[in-house]
Amino acid sequence: MYPYLSDGQRRSPDYQASPVFHKIADTPSGRVADLHKECLIWLLDHELTREAPAIQNDSPQEAVPKASVRPSQRKKADEIKRLEDKAGHRDAIDEDVKRLWQEHKNPKEVAKTIDVERLNPDTLAFYRPFHYHSTRPGALFPAPASDWGIYLWADKLLAYGGRMISRSRNIYSFTPDVIMALVAFEVFNHEFFHHIVECAATSLEVVSAGFGSPKRIFFDYTDKGYWHPSDLGVHPHDPLEEALANAYAYNSLSFISRIKAGYKTTAVKLYQELLKKRWRYDPPGYRHAKSYIDGAYVSGAAQLLAMLTHSADLDPSSAMLISRQVLLNGNSAFYMKPEVPTFIFGTPEAVEKFYELVPAPMETYTQLFWPTNTSKLDDAIQARKAAEAAAKKALAAKASA
Numbered sequence: 023m024y025p026y027l028s029d030g031q032r033r034s035p036d037y038q039a040s041p042v043f044h045k046i047a048d049t050p051s052g053r054v055a056d057l058h059k060e061c062l063i064w065l066l067d068h069e070l071t072r073e074a075p076a077i078q079n080d081s082p083q084e085a086v087p088k089a090s091v092r093p094s095q096r097k098k099a100d101e102i103k104r105l106e107d108k109a110g111h112r113d114a115i116d117e118d119v120k121r122l123w124q125e126h127k128n129p130k131e132v133a134k135t136i137d138v139e140r141l142n143p144d145t146l147a148f149y150r151p152f153h154y155h156s157t158r159p160g161a162l163f164p165a166p167a168s169d170w171g172i173y174l175w176a177d178k179l180l181a182y183g184g185r186m187i188s189r190s191r192n193i194y195s196f197t198p199d200v201i202m203a204l205v206a207f208e209v210f211n212h213e214f215f216h217h218i219v220e221c222a223a224t225s226l227e228v229v230s231a232g233f234g235s236p237k238r239i240f241f242d243y244t245d246k247g248y249w250h251p252s253d254l255g256v257h258p259h260d261p262l263e264e265a266l267a268n269a270y271a272y273n274s275l276s277f278i279s280r281i282k283a284g285y286k287t288t289a290v291k292l293y294q295e296l297l298k299k300r301w302r303y304d305p306p307g308y309r310h311a312k313s314y315i316d317g318a319y320v321s322g323a324a325q326l327l328a329m330l331t332h333s334a335d336l337d338p339s340s341a342m343l344i345s346r347q348v349l350l351n352g353n354s355a356f357y358m359k360p361e362v363p364t365f366i367f368g369t370p371e372a373v374e375k376f377y378e379l380v381p382a383p384m385e386t387y388t389q390l391f392w393p394t395n396t397s398k399l400d401d402a403i404q405a406r407k408a409a410e411a412a413a414k415k416a417l418a419a420k421a422s423a
């Protein structure tokens with residue numbers, strides 16, 4: 023363990039392990055939520071948090087009265103099975119397969135035919151950082167972690183999804199439940215990126231304490247770096263975090279469509295084409311998402327790291343390396359997607375209606391789940407793909423003969 027110490031040195035009464043090891047060893051290694059709670063207390067003690075009104079409380083005058091909030095919870099396997107049985111199969115009628123195949127082959131062309139006004143995800147949902155604490159009575163969580171998490175606004179999501187549904191009636195793969203699932207997935211993943219950034223800032227705060235007094239990373243960044251020009255200059259895609267959050271949602275969709283080609287991959291590709299087409303109408307920052315999709319994300323994440331550390335001296339390659347592998351990826355968040363406290367809120371009717379269209383929200387925003395079984399359509403797409411590949415091969419063989 024200590025190869026640089028001889029046995030004699032280690033046994034010597036002059037050698038003592040630092041008390042920090044004992045302190046850590048004596049601390050229970052609990053669940054993430056327990057460790058996070060301790061971390062929040064530490065942040066509070068070091069004045070790295072800020073007081074803010076409770077999001078959820080008993081007053082009907084507040085923006086999010088507790089009565090209209092429903093926490094999103096993981097469904098049990100038998101509940102999922104019941105939803106799937108109720109939704110049933112989508113048949114693979116020839117005419118439908120033909121339309122789906124067209125959408126599968128030319129998502130970009132098909133997306134051009136859908137004319138829908140876009141709203142950016144932060145108008146449909148928001149992320150409440152855990153750096154805000156509330157001591158007001160009625161808060162859902164005890165201080166300091168009051169009310170942190172992702173809030174999906176049912177009324178707005180339904181209105182937005184509804185417009186998209188009415189504008190894409192001629193699109194085979196866009197049924198109302200599929201559109202709502204895609205919107206919920208996109209919006210959740212956008213907000214989840216804000217959680218990733220807060221976790222990266224917190225990691226730097228915790229570690230910076232080891233080099234002296236802890237640095238105030240999160241609020242310095244949100245106050246000075248997120249939007250306002252700083253001595254690093256103005257980022258051309260200000261606020262960069264929003265461009266990256268939009269791109270993160272897009273990239274999360276790509277991850278979903280890595281499965282075998284079929285109905286779901288068609289719907290995802292079409293939705294991604296719509297995003298690329300409509301981002302340009304988003305507010306500043308948001309509208310630059312296209313610069314950070316796929317592999318370009320890493321460059322954006324490293325630039326965000328320069329903002330978080332408020333440094334003009336980061337080594338570009340090293341900053342990209344740690345952004346991708348350590349600080350700014352989905353696995354570096356303190357909570358994985360299903361564990362982030364997520365709430366559906368709005369008027370009781372809207373929350374009810376949202377659950378009708380998206381009956382298992384958590385499974386939907388993490389895995390793009392919808393209950394309808396499309397395996398017959400998936401098989402039909404696979405068969406078309408195989409037939410096309412065989413035809414191409416035969417043609418090539420004929421040409422070379």
Ligand SMILES: [Zn+2]
Nearest residue numbers: 144212264267
């Ligand atoms: Zn955002």
